[in-house]
Amino acid sequence: MTTPSHPSPPRTSSRPLSERVDWNLLRTFQVVAQELSISRAAARLHLSQPAVSQALKRLEEQMGTALVERHGPRFSLTRSGIEALRVATELQGQFAQLDAALEQSSGQVVGRVRLLTVSGIQCPPFDRFLAQLHRDYPGIALEVEVQSSDAIVSALAQKTATFGLAVHRVAQPWMGQSWLTRERYGLYCSDQHPLFGRKDLSLDDLRHEHLVSFAGDLLGGTLSALAEFRGRHALDGQIIASSANTQEVLRLVLAGFGIGCLPEHLCERGVSEGTLWRLPPDDSVCEIDIHVLWNLEQRLTMAETVFLQGMKALNDEQVSNICK
Incomplete structure (x- = not known):
């Protein structure tokens, strides 16, 4: 039997999710979800493990749902986590397109x-x-x-x-x-x-x-x-x-x-x-x-x-x- 990493926090705000979520936290979650490891994600992001764990917890609080489930030292994504990863990946692609458009408009390669x-x-x-x-x-x-x-x-x-x-x-x-x-x-x-x-x-x-x-x-x-x-x-x-x-x-x-x-x-x-x-x-x-x-x-x-x-x-x- 699996249990969430911590209980799903209640949604305490009527504001739309797009206004509640910190996009930097979503990026951190994307790396955690790809690595399925706090330690490996921390190494990739050049952050401490407590900082990554805290970012994951804050994102779950903002979204009002658990994104991962613990299995002893390992964990897997919940259904909400799988959907959040899909959206985060799409957003990364959109930002890449914006980056390309800004480069073209500036005439410089940066x-x-x-x-x-x-x-x-x-x-x-x-x-x-x-x-x-x-x-x-x-x-x-x-x-x-x-x-x-x-x-x-x-x-x-x-x-x-x-x-x-x-x-x-x-x-x-x-x-x-x-x-x-x-x-x-x-x-x-x-x-x-x-x-x-x-x-x-x-x-x-x-x-x-x-x-x-x-x-x-x-x-x-x-x-x-x-x-x-x-x-x-x-x-x-x-x-x-x-x-x-x-x-x-x-x-x-x-x-x-x-x-x-x-x-x-x-x-x-x-x-x-x-x-x-x-x-x-x-x-x-x-x-x-x-x-x-x-x-x-x-x-x-x-x-x-x-x-x-x-x-x-x-x-x-x-x-x-x-x-x-």
């Missing part, structure tokens, strides 16, 4: 672009693109947040972010994509591991070693190429530590928790400094493509359109360089 990205990407052409974008359009503010590929795709589907840099394996009819770069992965251990420095190793010697993996490193997942490699070579050691963040996987490997597959560019410094050791095979374990992703059904502001046009031009440049 606005915010929200970009979600997986961690650890190394792509000098993309860095040059960002520098040129800032020089040409100083009015564009870029908000960058690191998330897993699965979380990025989910956010794009819900239109809570405009663009994502992620690993993408399954085509979606609503999704646009443009290739950005290719990462090559190798297998590594650190100077805290017993295999460090050994040049006589083969893949057979690694079969039962403890593993550090990515959270999406599962068959059918975004990084399933890594799981396929392990299965192909019978690397069946226990997964002793994992993370969705590349930098944290590297940290765990450096701490000696186990061996792990990591992007080669991220490990070059550790290898040269003697804190990381390249394990078999000598060739790359796999190659994984990073794409720029966006929702084809989302109406873009002028700032977002400029960003997308630049990313498509970057893709043309990248593909042209590969073909030379």
Whole structure:
């Protein structure tokens, strides 16, 4: 049996709902509803958890109904909450259209672009693109947040972010994509591991070693190429530590928790400094493509359109360089 987060407050005002509701609270609720977590919503909004909880409570008081139901540490949306989320999403789209209209009337390109990205990407052409974008359009503010590929795709589907840099394996009819770069992965251990420095190793010697993996490193997942490699070579050691963040996987490997597959560019410094050791095979374990992703059904502001046009031009440049 489920219970509301707190009893539904009575409607004490005859004023229309549109006059009672604080739109900032509705935006906070939208993030809470998308994350289904006060802590994750607080992190996204750069607020404290008590502040988010208080905002949710105030909105429920203003609307005169409960929007969420508690299930122990988890919660779900009530019928009123589902409807409130639908309206909040529509309003966000309307404000985006207003933003675009104001940009067009002012003749200037200003606005915010929200970009979600997986961690650890190394792509000098993309860095040059960002520098040129800032020089040409100083009015564009870029908000960058690191998330897993699965979380990025989910956010794009819900239109809570405009663009994502992620690993993408399954085509979606609503999704646009443009290739950005290719990462090559190798297998590594650190100077805290017993295999460090050994040049006589083969893949057979690694079969039962403890593993550090990515959270999406599962068959059918975004990084399933890594799981396929392990299965192909019978690397069946226990997964002793994992993370969705590349930098944290590297940290765990450096701490000696186990061996792990990591992007080669991220490990070059550790290898040269003697804190990381390249394990078999000598060739790359796999190659994984990073794409720029966006929702084809989302109406873009002028700032977002400029960003997308630049990313498509970057893709043309990248593909042209590969073909030379």
